[in-house]
Amino acid sequence: MLTDVLFVLIVIACLAVVGVLGLGLGGFGKGSGWAKNNSNNLMRYRILTQAIAVGLIVLYVVVKRNGG
Template sequence: MSSDPLFIVVAVAVLVVLGILLLGIGSFGRGGEANAKTSNKYMRWRIYAQAVAIALILVFVFFRRTGG
């Protein structure tokens, strides 16, 4: 399974979401108004990246079920 290119793309997408989440939490933890704005921007990026990751996971599951 780990040699499947679509699985690797899904894994990378999930790791990107995790990285953005950690950036947002770290920025929020520093405090201050500027960091709050940056944290909010990171969390918006996380939502977009998470939507892409979920779509890729659904595509992966679809192709695994149909045998493709």
């Protein structure tokens, strides 16, 4: 049961990473003033969401290894 919930959270976290990365790349490709103002924040959000996703993946592996 716990592994199913963790798996769903991993998928959501990975989609969040892709979404933030897509926003950053879209703004960068557009070249607008919005990208200049928000690119640093989007990079921080991407790193944060990636860290959460990696942490959840590690937790999933630990739980699966311990028979959960």
